[in-house]
Amino acid sequence: MTANKTLLLLPGDGIGPEVMTQAKRVLNWLQASGRASFTIAEDLVGGASIDANGVPVTDATVAKAKEVDAVLFGSVGGPKWDKVPFEIRPEAGLLRLRAELQVFANLRPAKVFDALADSSSLKPELVRGLDIMIVRECIGGIYFGEPRGIETLPNGEQRGINTEVYTTHEIQRVGRVAFDLARKRQGRVCSVEKANVMEAGLLWRQVMTKLQAEEFPDVQLSHMYADNCAMQLAKNPKQFDVIVTGNLFGDILSDLAAMLTGSLGLLPSATLGAKDEATGRRPGFYEPIHGSAPDIAGKGVANPLAQILSLAMLLRYSFDMQEDAAAIEAAVERVLAKAGRTPDIAVPGRATISTSEMGDALIAELEAI
Numbered sequence: 187m188t189a190n191k192t193l194l195l196l197p198g199d200g201i202g203p204e205v206m207t208q209a210k211r212v213l214n215w216l217q218a219s220g221r222a223s224f225t226i227a228e229d230l231v232g233g234a235s236i237d238a239n240g241v242p243v244t245d246a247t248v249a250k251a252k253e254v255d256a257v258l259f260g261s262v263g264g265p266k267w268d269k270v271p272f273e274i275r276p277e278a279g280l281l282r283l284r285a286e287l288q289v290f291a292n293l294r295p296a297k298v299f300d301a302l303a304d305s306s307s308l309k310p311e312l313v314r315g316l317d318i319m320i321v322r323e324c325i326g327g328i329y330f331g332e333p334r335g336i337e338t339l340p341n342g343e344q345r346g347i348n349t350e351v352y353t354t355h356e357i358q359r360v361g362r363v364a365f366d367l368a369r370k371r372q373g374r375v376c377s378v379e380k381a382n383v384m385e386a387g388l389l390w391r392q393v394m395t396k397l398q399a400e401e402f403p404d405v406q407l408s409h410m411y412a413d414n415c416a417m418q419l420a421k422n423p424k425q426f427d428v429i430v431t432g433n434l435f436g437d438i439l440s441d442l443a444a445m446l447t448g449s450l451g452l453l454p455s456a457t458l459g460a461k462d463e464a465t466g467r468r469p470g471f472y473e474p475i476h477g478s479a480p481d482i483a484g485k486g487v488a489n490p491l492a493q494i495l496s497l498a499m500l501l502r503y504s505f506d507m508q509e510d511a512a513a514i515e516a517a518v519e520r521v522l523a524k525a526g527r528t529p530d531i532a533v534p535g536r537a538t539i540s541t542s543e544m545g546d547a548l549i550a551e552l553e554a555i
């Protein structure tokens with residue numbers, strides 16, 4: 187059994203708590219079957235924290251997130267908080283957590299399960315067997331760059347400002363994560379930016395080129411403009427192995443990649459920081475790539491698999507529980523093969539199951555191991 191590990195759950199808003207409930211069942215199964223022992227805390231974040239505490243994440247919650255071995259996050263936001271000041275909107279809580287934990291490398295795998303090749307909006311032959319890894323820089327770029335804000339000009343007009351900023355160091359550290367991952371995969375990295383338009387993109391391209399030549403000559407590096415990458419992902423996604431890109435392009439391209447797999451409700455992510463050489467600890471923050479899905483929240487129909495697969499990534503990357511992570515992924519595959527489908531991945535003409543029934547089906551598969 188793996189020694190006691192500490193875990194903070196932050197379900198958040200909308201479908202966040204609904205899908206987190208199913209992930210908790212998997213955690214319970216891991217403990218009840220004697221595979222692991224966790225100390226689990228849970229806290230508010232996003233709109234739920236605004237309602238209770240007036241801020242989207244409290245200092246105490248941030249402190250807890252820094253103390254634990256890993257954080258499992260749901261999703262935040264929703265129309266209820268549309269009118270709160272921008273600085274304390276629910277999403278600001280998520281951005282603060284990522285920044286405070288210094289989790290800079292967001293790993294967003296897009297893998298097509300065999301049983302779902304027909305659920306993609308692309309032709310099955312284009313996506314069958316697809317397995318790409320998008321590495322998105324997560325605490326820099328235009329989401330964090332200064333200056334930012336909305337200012338009033340002398341003529342009374344307003345101007346909204348955000349700034350794309352990347353330093354050599356920020357590009358190198360996420361680049362190393364991408365090259366390291368490629369070494370364990372097909373050995374190919376495609377670096378994505380807009381070096382034809384933006385200086386930050388030009389620097390990104392130069393730094394990646396130098397990094398590959400100096401530290402990763404065994405890995406093949408190509409470059410692509412972000413607009414072309416979006417087109418190529420829809421045209422021929424299997425050409426990619428690892429894609430490394432900045433915060434904004436990574437956010438957008440990973441939602442696009444999600445639809446190749448059949449649904450946004452299937453894509454997990456792991457966001458990792460640097461390993462502290464003194465303690466051996468590496469911050470790990472795990473979340474589905476989808477948001478709080480206000481259009482389906484409260485209906486019991488959200489697909490919990492992205493949240494559960496995020497837990498599998500947590501076990502793999504933060505707790506080195508490779509077998510258990512693989513067991514969960516295999517159970518997901520078996521549930522899908524037996525046509526266990528929430529509405530987002532429905533097979534036309536066949537009944538769908540609810541969020542909790544998807545949880546039931548998954549636990550049944552895990553118990554059958």
Ligand SMILES: NC(=O)C1=CN([C@@H]2O[C@H](COP(=O)(O)OP(=O)(O)OC[C@H]3O[C@@H](n4cnc5c(N)ncnc54)[C@H](O)[C@@H]3O)[C@@H](O)[C@H]2O)C=CC1
Pocket residue numbers: 201205260261262263264265277280449450451452473474475476477478479480481482487488489490492530
């Ligand atoms: N990490 C986070 O907490 C994120 C939060 N958001 C926030 O979420 C709210 C809604 O944003 P949207 O742009 O609508 O994106 P969204 O990802 O919440 O939803 C987009 C579409 O995908 C569907 N969908 C998402 N997850 C699903 C699941 N697990 N099962 C089935 N269908 C699913 C939704 O029903 C919706 O039709 C906003 O407040 C946004 O800021 C958005 C993205 C990430």
Ligand SMILES: CC(C)CC(=O)C(=O)O
Pocket residue numbers: 277280281437475
């Ligand atoms: C801060 C988030 C709402 C941005 C987002 O869409 C994401 O990280 O996937």
Ligand SMILES: [Mg+2]
Pocket residue numbers: 437438441475
């Ligand atoms: Mg997003």
